[in-house]
Amino acid sequence: MARDWNDLFITGDGASAAAAPRDEEPAKRRGFFRRLRENLSKTREALGAEIQATLFEGDVDEETWERLEEALIMADVGATTTAKVVGQLEQEAESGGLEGGEALSRRLQELLADIARTGQDRIDLRHDPTVILMVGVNGTGKTTTLGKIAWHLRNELGKSVMLGAADTFRAAATEQLQGWAERAGVPIVTGPEGSDPGAVAWDAIVQGRAQGADVVLIDTAGRLHTQDDLMAELSKVRRVIAKQLPDAPHETLLTVDATTGQNGLRQARLFAEAAEVDGIVLTKLDGTAKGGIALAIAGELGIPVKLIGVGEALEDLRPFDADDFAQALLS
Numbered sequence: 001m002a003r004d005w006n007d008l009f010i011t012g013d014g015a016s017a018a019a020a021p022r023d024e025e026p027a028k029r030r031g032f033f034r035r036l037r038e039n040l041s042k043t044r045e046a047l048g049a050e051i052q053a054t055l056f057e058g059d060v061d062e063e064t065w066e067r068l069e070e071a072l073i074m075a076d077v078g079a080t081t082t083a084k085v086v087g088q089l090e091q092e093a094e095s096g097g098l099e100g101g102e103a104l105s106r107r108l109q110e111l112l113a114d115i116a117r118t119g120q121d122r123i124d125l126r127h128d129p130t131v132i133l134m135v136g137v138n139g140t141g142k143t144t145t146l147g148k149i150a151w152h153l154r155n156e157l158g159k160s161v162m163l164g165a166a167d168t169f170r171a172a173a174t175e176q177l178q179g180w181a182e183r184a185g186v187p188i189v190t191g192p193e194g195s196d197p198g199a200v201a202w203d204a205i206v207q208g209r210a211q212g213a214d215v216v217l218i219d220t221a222g223r224l225h226t227q228d229d230l231m232a233e234l235s236k237v238r239r240v241i242a243k244q245l246p247d248a249p250h251e252t253l254l255t256v257d258a259t260t261g262q263n264g265l266r267q268a269r270l271f272a273e274a275a276e277v278d279g280i281v282l283t284k285l286d287g288t289a290k291g292g293i294a295l296a297i298a299g300e301l302g303i304p305v306k307l308i309g310v311g312e313a314l315e316d317l318r319p320f321d322a323d324d325f326a327q328a329l330l331s
């Protein structure tokens with residue numbers, strides 16, 4: 001139960017040096033799950049309560065499926081994903097395989113988890129160094145997430161990290177990342193406002209290699225004058241990185257703000273088309289009743305949600321686990 005950082009990152013170290021011994025893990029993992037449920041309380045209260053009322057009270061009929069669809073759509077699970085899941089549940093119920101609210105609710109949980117489980121949801125850190133590029137619209141939590149990842153890599157996995165502040169579009173973005181570098185206790189490469197982001201990414205990798213860093217984390221701008229400018233800049237940063245290390249960036253993570261619901265899904269689609277996104281970090285799940293967006297992203301874009309942000313503190317970033325997420329939403 002509950003995915004750990006060791007389950008998200010492929011480190012090649014076996015059990016990571018800094019990780020808790022396996023026999024201590026069940027209690028730790030139960031704690032993570034309890035916190036996940038608390039963090040998702042807004043979505044759970046809205047969605048879970050309606051689903052309980054729909055599946056457990058009264059006869060199962062046409063209205064049951066309509067109410068269920070409505071509840072899932074209200075939680076931003078997305079129309080396509082909702083239709084698929086409810087259609088399947090209805091079919092199984094009609095063929096007599098599912099009797100009673102408990103069985104229906106459990107099966108619904110499984111179907112939702114299946115949608116969210118895309119496979120390919122791990123991050124391979126076995127490169128020398130591994131380069132992770134963070135992309136996403138400003139305000140979605142990109143810089144905060146980068147700081148949290150740096151902190152976890154260093155503190156939970158014992159990795160050495162170099163940060164690159166390649167969002168040179170705004171001086172404040174660099175200052176903010178410097179603050180996170182300090183909190184996480186990792187070095188950072190910066191450039192003056194308006195300087196070439198590719199040059200900062202280049203320097204971060206050069207310095208990361210010189211200092212033997214395991215992971216180089218690179219922040220990028222989220223807003224330029226036009227979408228085309230932004231995408232051109234991201235492509236250029238990628239090209240510069242690849243000149244240093246031909247197979248890099250090894251991982252491109254996109255932050256999506258869960259509170260923006262279907263708009264977040266549209267953003268994710270745009271970035272995915274242009275920026276070769278490998279995984280989503282869904283932020284601010286603690287502040288929304290629309291946590292179903294995690295399922296819509298996975299189901300409709302097929303991009304794995306790899307991490308979830310559930311608060312503003314360093315520890316408030318968790319590896320995403322489809323089964324836990326579905327369970328925390330419904331139970």
Ligand SMILES: Nc1nc2c(ncn2[C@@H]2O[C@H](COP(=O)(O)OP(=O)(O)OP(=O)(O)O)[C@@H](O)[C@H]2O)c(=O)[nH]1
Binds near residue numbers: 137139222283316
């Ligand atoms: N509640 C909550 N707040 C979050 C989470 N992640 C980020 N935030 C907050 O969201 C706000 C925006 O985060 P930033 O990291 O500055 O976002 P950004 O995408 O880097 O945007 P810029 O700083 O404008 O470049 C900050 O106030 C963060 O503390 C989260 O998981 N939960």
